Amino acid sequence: AGKLLIEGLARIPTEAIHASEFIYGDPIVSPTDVVIGVSQSGATADTLQAVRLAKRIGALTIGINNRVGSALAREVGKGYGIYLHAGAEIAVASTKAFTAQVTVFALLALRLAQLRKTGDPERLLRIAKALENLPALIEQSLATQEQVASIAQEYAGASRVFCLGRGFAM
Numbered sequence: 001a002g003k004l005l006i007e008g009l010a011r012i013p014t015e016a017i018h019a020s021e022f023i024y025g026d027p028i029v030s031p032t033d034v035v036i037g038v039s040q041s042g043a044t045a046d047t048l049q050a051v052r053l054a055k056r057i058g059a060l061t062i063g064i065n066n067r068v069g070s071a072l073a074r075e076v077g078k079g080y081g082i083y084l085h086a087g088a089e090i091a092v093a094s095t096k097a098f099t100a101q102v103t104v105f106a107l108l109a110l111r112l113a114q115l116r117k118t119g120d121p122e123r124l125l126r127i128a129k130a131l132e133n134l135p136a137l138i139e140q141s142l143a144t145q146e147q148v149a150s151i152a153q154e155y156a157g158a159s160r161v162f163c164l165g166r167g168f169a170m
Contacts, residue, residue: 002036002105004167009119009127010112019046023053031058039063040089040097042070051075064104066097082108099138106131 003016017027019037023046029035035054039047042065051061052075063076066084073081084100110128113119155161 001102001168002038002109005102005105005109006112009109009124010116011118012112012116019044019050022046022050027053027057029054029057029059033059034062035059036062036064037072037076038101039065039070039072040084040094040101041065042067042072044072048072048075064101066094066100099134103131103134 003014006012006014033054035051037047037051037054042063048071051063051072054061055075060080061076062080062082063070063072064082064084065072066086066089067073068081068083073083082104084097084104086094086096086100089097106127110124113124114121
């Protein structure tokens, strides 16, 4: 999602890669690159190692995580941490943290687009206003809980499920 947002709005070529693939591969990163480490807890070992490797190469490193003072926040240094403030994590795969991460990438992409003067300013404003409506949209989504449970019950025995889609509307 971050890649699509940054490329689509700010027009900056972006690569999304799992931290484990980054550290065990031979990453093509230079001192003019920006590496953004994303970790819900700020303590994910592979992400921390990837950020350290990027720093050794000389790239600018930014951390996005949910915990102020986390290892990731300390690794990227003061001024380069973006905090989600999504509240305590109940599960490893936290929907609220993921939603907050995508929102942070959207805001970052919007600001980069503004600074780089890429894209239609009216479109950028529409996207920013849509982000303001996100809490209401989440409430609407949560109100469908009974419908979702009913559909899940109906298809729980399926041996295969295919989910098709393409991109997202901006």
